[in-house]
Amino acid sequence: MTHIVVHPAPGPSPISPQELLSWTVFAGLLLLMALYFVGAEQGATSLIQGDAVHEFVHDGRHLLGFPCH
Numbered sequence: 001m002t003h004i005v006v007h008p009a010p011g012p013s014p015i016s017p018q019e020l021l022s023w024t025v026f027a028g029l030l031l032l033m034a035l036y037f038v039g040a041e042q043g044a045t046s047l048i049q050g051d052a053v054h055e056f057v058h059d060g061r062h063l064l065g066f067p068c069h
């Protein structure tokens, strides 16, 4: 006689508050960088020479209502 035994797969482990804080800070920095490149790059505080960044995020800039031209 055979028995079929099914073991449940281990679920994802819960994230600790310290890990959650570090991921939140990391995501916040990424969002701030994205906000800077969409909203302020190619202005008075340009970090990258040329207009490649401006052209890449140009439609997003207009979509989000940042002043452009």
Ligand SMILES: [Zn+2]
Pocket (backbone or CB within 6 Å): 058, 062, 068, 069
């Ligand atoms: Zn524009």
